[in-house]
Amino acid sequence: MSAPAPAMYSEAAGRTAARLGLKLGRPNLEAFADTVLGLARADRNVLVVTGDSRGSGKLGPFGRELPDQIVEVGIAEQNLVGIAAGLAAAGKTVFAVSPACFLTARALEQIKNDVAYSDQPVILVGISAGVSYGALGSTHHSLHDYAALRAIPNLAVMAPADNGEAVAAVKAAAAGRRPIYLRFGKAPLYDLPAAGGFVPGRAREVRPGRDAAFLATGETVIHAVLAAAELEARDGLRCRVLSLPTIKPLDGAAVLAAGRECRALITVEEHSVCGGLGEACAALLAQAGLATRFRIVGLPDEPTVTGSQADIFRHYG
């Protein structure tokens, strides 16, 4: 499947994707919902906890098919995470699903203490993350979550970039029995032509190159791929693109290799420029003594402009 490009992507981006032969997949949220349903069918100890969010979490089918395996807590995120911790303490495999904006701010102390510090293996699933909610505004955006959660010990932070990474991350999280945060957006995503599969904690090289490197995570990786392809077509530049689905623990070796081998690094994330992937990479590079040319692309430190996710991406370049 090539064009037409969905609203998320510009016409030019859609043409580039078609030229690269990229196949348009589904929103990661749908890939997540299908995967967790499959896991739950096979194991009745797999539970989903929701806070009046099964619709936006694409969990309607799950709730209808496996009503005994979905725990509804109403609009109460702190309770959602606390209850999830208790269920995990009793041996359940628990997916705690809530919009990322609420889950990672309202319930931050529960994430820190009840899940991470207490080492209860809850899989925290932040849905409609980043600026997925577009014009609903800053209350509904999660542009702080990497920064807040990176500072919490014993919590992995992951933002899969395509359906393949999402499915693999969900399965790895269920098997891993460790505290983890998974972040999913609402936009349909192109399947990345990455070599090799998803491995927790590892970067994936989506495009080779040494003129510059894009270090990207989550739903922004495809935009880095498209930009790299356009730079090559227009200027003959060969830019490396790394997908970093695991923001913590960061694949330091891949980041440092890019810093040594490429002439410039550009990090890309659907997050504030404060405290996210970009600053994580910057700290790593600086402490390794690599003074690579370096730029962080993210959302600036200000209230977000009004518009759709696509509008917001365009506005901030």
Added chain:
Amino acid sequence: MPSDRELALKSLHYRRRILEVIKHAGGGHTGGSLSCVDILNVLYNRVLRVSPATAADPGRDRYIQSKGHSVEALYVVLADRGFFPDAELATLGKYQSRLIGHPTRHVPGIEQNTGALGHGLAVAVGLAIAGKKDRATYRVFTLLGDGEMAEGSVWEAAMAAGHYRLDNLNAIVDQNSLQITGRTRDVLNSEPLEAKFGAFGWVVRTVNGHDLKALSATLAAPPVNNRPVAIIAKTIKGKGVSFMEDNPKWHHAVPNDEEYARAMQELDAAVADLERRPA
């Protein structure tokens, strides 16, 4: 199971040990530990189906201390029940000790890390829901403070417990009526707790939190079909040491040498008095 007399002696022993541990550590939550220790005594010696040998048994009863700051009482009782050596109590708060100033799962017998208030009840609700799903027979107990009732998350969890009809869940409120700033009713009135829990669908029982017989009867009472149970334990902060009782100063004060000697004399006299009485 200990006799009433043995249980009463344990309470006095625990109080002595709490003061020893806090004095040695140079810090601790004295008043709250003394207010809840009778509750813990009854739970761990008469009610909870837990032991060091069955600490990982999926069918064990669960206790979550939501008012985590009263950890000295919990450590003393757990040590007495053999979860870790009593001598280890001397390491409380010392460099690299696993006995931290709030409960953690690094300590045998502790189910959940607490200390930030308003967290324990939700975790207990999760354990209780899991128990229902598994048709398990374990019961879940959690201990909260009355100052803690100001945390909104307590009431989120209370609402969920009522909604899910968690009759395997028991929330005990150590209602000592004091918090760090002063009287709870003056700081932020949490009363009437009975009416509040009742409105959330709970069965509510009020008990003298220092009457070991009454506590035993209340905490060991069979579940009420489809309803969680709130036990409002009327207690006295600093209970057992005359000059610490009902005085907010002792929230986390450490007795000086003279105060410590007086406190120990009072508790020793109470032990001697109890031992003189006919069995």
